[in-house]
Amino acid sequence: MNNFDWHSDQITIKTPVTNTYRNTQNVRRFLIDSCGPGFKFDREFMAWVKNGKPKTMGEVAAEWLRRKQK
Template sequence: MLCFDFAITLKSTALLYVDGEYIFMNDFDWHSDEITSNTPVTKSYKNTQNVRRFLKNICGPDFTFNREFMAWIKDGSHKTMGDVALEWQRRNEK
C-alpha cells in the first residue's frame, strides 16, 4: 500500500510525493488506478465507474452524479477526492 505524504499542483499537473518518490498525476488513469481520499482531482479527471465505486464506498449507496456536482468537480479549483466526497455529503445532508 502506498503512503501519500503530500500532494501539490503545478500548472495544472498534480505532483504526489509517495514513498520517497515524486509521481506526476497527468498520467493518472481514472478508469483503473487506485483512488484514495488523497488523490488530487487533475485536469484529466473523468467521471468513470472507478470514481463512482470510490464515491459510493465513501458516500453510501445513494451516491449519484448530477450536472451541477460534476461541474463543481471540474471547476479547476484544487481539491482531492476526499474533498469531493465531503462536498457530495454536504450537498446531500438529510
C-alpha cells in the same frame, strides 16, 4: 499525477482531481464507498468537481455529503 488513469488506478481520499479527471466506474465505486449507496452524479455537482480549483477526491466526497445534508 497528470498520468493518473481514472479507469484503473487506485483512488484514495488523497488523490488529486486533475485536468484529466473522468467520471469512470472506478470513480463511481470510490464515491459509493465513501458516500454510501445513494451516491449519484448530477450536473451541478459535476460542474463543481471540474471547476479547475485544486481538490482531492476526499474533498469531492465530503462536498457531495454536505450537499445531501441540506
